[in-house]
Amino acid sequence: MSNVLAIAAATRTLRNLLQLAVPQLDTDLSDLEVTLQPPDVARKGITKAQINLYLYQVVANAAWRNLDMPQQTRAGETAPPALALNLHYLITAYGRGETDLDAVSHRVLAAAMSTLHDHPVLGVDDIRSALTGNDLADQFERVRITPLTQSVEELSKLWTAFQTNYRMSAAYEATVVLIDSRRPVRAPPPVLRRGPQGQGVVATTGAAAMLDAITYPNAQPALRLGEDATLQGRRLTAEHAVFRLSSPRLDAPVDITPQPGGGDSLVLHLAAPPEDADAFSRWAPGLYTVALLQQPPGLPALLSNELPLAIAPTVTVAPNAAAAGDLLLQLTCAPRVRDGQRVVLLFGDRTATPQSISNPADPHQPTTLTFQLAAVAPGTYPVRLRVDGADSVPVDFSGSVPAFAPNQQVVVS
Structure with missing residues (x-):
């Protein structure tokens, strides 16, 4: 990790590198001056040849800003992340005098860029000698120089912000500089017991069930109240297990006990009145996810993967016969339609949205919908x-x- 001298140490290391290496690449630049x-x-x-190294932007390093520092914390401990920074530098080259008739500034810039190309990582010894008291060289992540x-x-x-005329320049990024946080590390107390009564963790050799597919009755695209669906999979058992059906339209998931069986298939029965008097209000038509939750006594619960399951509305249509022209159609829907659900009538090849949706006060009654x-x-x-x-399903x-079905069609004459 690094202390608060890290930014200055990176800048001075770059300056020293350019000051030393550029005249060695081009001996005609022995009078070179590097400024900040x-x-x-x-x-x-x-008025002589010059490189100006200007730190014009400091930005947070997104990859490091939320990470615990290696060797700083152990498992279970928390510590404030380091201040992780990327440094953006602008290298501007100047020739001799103001006219620069011999294109000396171009030679300066080429030598500077060649130096940084040959030194993509700041050396440890160069950093230590750049500024007394800095420990940037000791951070576990090296400082890398990349063209921008x-x-x-x-x-x-950029040059408009500088409020000066543009000069031949090149931009570079130095990443990453990690400045250590001075806030203390929080460590939990030692663990005295693992598991209930210190008996250790509970292990089980069993594996969760895996669901592969759902088969609806009569090859339908959805399941209606009172019908059965068959779920195929692996390691399926009805013992100590329930089907868990979840939907954003429900306040909580609903658990259904599978029909007796197991192996590679189980049957899900969706009860309807009078077998389940509350079925109209318990469910909502639409899309669900279904999983098999196994709860063996004394062992942790195992939840299978989820599959999509559609619960289709069961409807009645009135009238079933009408005269040509404008038509007022009334439907009942079970299970009941809930607030916020998207409802569309498909009438032959036409679609229509409901004029009104009404749920009776009696929760055992279906929803009434009117369409024009x-x-x-x-x-x-x-x-x-x-x-x-x-x-x-018509x-x-x-x-x-x-x-x-004759009761789910309208004959217009």
Whole structure:
């Protein structure tokens, strides 16, 4: 880690490196002077070849700012992260005099950039000798020098901020400088017991169940109240297990005991009245996730992966026959529609949004919805209700072949 001399140490190390190496690369630059001034005053009183190294921006290093420092904390301890900084420097080259007819400034800039290219990491000895009392060389992360690409627009804004004329320059980033926090480390007391009554942690050799697929009855796209769905998977068992169904429309997940069985499949039964008198208000039509929660006595609970499960609305439609023209259609929906759910009527190939949605005071009654359809032409129209992406099933599977259910279509004459 580093103390508060770290920024100054990095700057002076770069200055010393340029001052020593550039004249060795180009012997004609033996009179070179390296300064650390703002660009608007860097050239005052100087006429010889010059490099001005200006620290123009200091930014937080996002990768290090929230990390515990290695070798500073142990497992379970917390400590304030170090102040992690990236230093942005502008290197400006000047020739001899103001005219620079021999392009000396170009030679200065090329030698400076070549020096930094050959020294991408600041040396430990160079840092230690740059400033007395600094410990930047002791931090475990080395300070790396990288060129910064700047567009013409960025250069224009930068030199406008300096309030001086543009000079040939190159930008570099020095990363990372870690300044140690002086706040104390917080360490928890030693552990006296592990697990209840100091018996140690509980281990189990079993593995959680894995769900692979859901099969709905009659190859439907969703499950209705009163129907069964089959869940295929691995390590499935109905003993000490429940299906956990979750939805953002419910205040809490709902647990359902599987039908007896196990192995590679289990049956989920979604009870309807009168078997479950509260089914209309317990559920909401729409999309859910289902997982198998296993709770063996005396062992930790094991939760399987989740699969998407759709609960379809069961609807009634009135009237089932009407005259051509404007049509007022009324539907009932079970389970009940909840506040905020997205409801769409699919009438043949048309869609409509509800004019009104009403939930009776009796929670055992379904939701009533009213739709207004304009200029309906003669024909037979299957009716579906889509709630949060789950569609009602307008198909009758009782015959030898599936057919549209007569009570879920409207005949317009």
